[in-house]
Amino acid sequence: MAAYPDRLYAILERVCGLGSETTVLEVGPGTGQASRELLARGGCEPTSPISR
Secondary structure, eight states: OOOOOHHHHHHHHHHHOOOTTOOOOOOOOSOOHHHHHHHHHHTOOOSSOOOO
């Protein structure tokens, strides 16, 4: 599985104002690769386990 490019996360951080104090609810089926990367960048913790 190819990772999303760093540029995508930079755009999300800038346009959406994502940061370590941001609260985000992510709902949707998928692999969780974007969620894991956003968690790693923001230093926050998930409220439920992410499938590996």
